[in-house]
Amino acid sequence: MPTRKTRPPTNPRLRDIFAVFLRMGAMSFGGGMTSWTRREVVERRGWIDDRRFITGVGLSQISPGANGVNIAVYVGTVLHGGLGALVAVLGMLAAPVTVVLLAGGLYFGMNALPQGAWFAAALAGIGAGAIGLNLANGLRLFRRNIRRLGAIAVVVATAASLGLGVPLGWVLVVMIPASLLIAWAERSQA
Amino acid sequence: MTGVLAQLAGLFVVLSLLSVGGGNGVLPDMQRAAVDQYHWLTARQFLDLFAISRATPGPGALIVLLIGFKAAGVIGALVAGISMFAPSCVIVHLAARYWDRAARSAWRELAERALAPVAVGLTLGSGIALIRGTEHDWPAYAVTAGSTLLLTLTELHPMIALAAGAAVLLAVGT
Incomplete structure (x- = not known):
């Protein structure tokens, strides 16, 4: 898979790929996977060069799926083809899947217990905070990436329609072509 | 049981393909389907599972494991997880082979630029929908x-x- 020009200096084994992503996955609280993956894969191990990694970030953002998982698929593919991608994703998700299922089992078993009310209040607080995390992620992305008037209009229209209950498929069918058109128009302006 | 598994697979395969812009945008549809359409859980439980998926490591999309678990046990979690993750991963894997060649093409740059505001809007919109979907x-x-x-x-x-x-x-x- 790697071309001659970008062949990594060391050819990592599948089990090394698994180990790196297992460790990152286990500690991936609250996002930020992209910069972390870059540090592990580009800076510390030199498996991929920076230009290629940034290309992968673009792909992972434009494709469906969680960005962190997509980056893992991209890095795994570049290093070791389909098996590499599978190993990277399984490594990244192994610990989170275990933890989430344990927490879920606890949650569905907890309702019967007398401490259930405390647990419910704590969880409601985490949920309310997590909605804030969601909104803050959006606002930070907005502050960093959105400059032009047309793009601002796309943000507002997308957020409002999805927020007010329009099904996602309809939002995307309208907003993606609209945003492409606007990006193209604003590009020829500049 | 088989019917529930088919519903889980159908729902999450579609949402996997629609999960552009980081994947937050699928939450409102997921809530509507799991709570109002299929009655796998209550609105309160959906927000609780959302909280769990955010307070634990890994992508927020792992909430589908808990929805699948509630709907159809361990098999349900497995079906939901594979349905949510496999389609998007296969797309990235296939695209990765050609993406480098498209690296400097004008349309790629345009597509990346056009998707950014949509992704921001989806993230904000899902937050709004989550607030509206629970009795706060x-x-x-x-x-x-x-x-x-x-x-x-x-x-x-x-x-x-x-x-x-x-x-x-x-x-x-x-």
Whole structure:
């Protein structure tokens, strides 16, 4: 898979790929996977060069799926083809899947217990905070990436329609072509 | 049982393909389907599972494991997880082989630029939908507002904001 020009200096084994992503996955609280993956894969191990990694970030953002998982698929593919991608994703998700299922089992078993009310209040607080995390992620992305008037209009229209209950498929069918058109128009302006 | 598994697979394969812009945009559709359409869980439980998926490591899309588990046990979790993750992963894997060649093409740059505002809008819109989809009382609104402000304006770690949210609602005794 790697071309001659970008062949990594060391050819990592599948089990090394698994180990790196297992460790990152286990500690991936609250996002930020992209910069972390870059540090592990580009800076510390030199498996991929920076230009290629940034290309992968673009792909992972434009494709469906969680960005962190997509980056893992991209890095795994570049290093070791389909098996590499599978190993990277399984490594990244192994610990989170275990933890989430344990927490879920606890949650569905907890309702019967007398401490259930405390647990419910704590969880409601985490949920309310997590909605804030969601909104803050959006606002930070907005502050960093959105400059032009047309793009601002796309943000507002997308957020409002999805927020007010329009099904996602309809939002995307309208907003993606609209945003492409606007990006193209604003590009020829500049 | 088989019917539920087919519903889980059908729902999450579609949402996997629609999960552009990081994947937050699928939450409103997921909530509508799981709560209102299939009655796998209540609105309260959906928000609780959302909270669990955010307070634990890994992508937020892992909430589908818990929805699948509630709907159809361990097999349900497995079906939901594979349905949610496999389609998008296969797309990235296939695209990765050609993406380098498209690296300097004009349309790629345009597509990346056009998708950014859509992704921001989907993230904000899913937050709005989550607030509307649960019966919030004022302490919960206050926690959401506080955590939004803190996490937007400071470099506070998200987990601290979630823990603070739990502490506030425990103290208020909701």
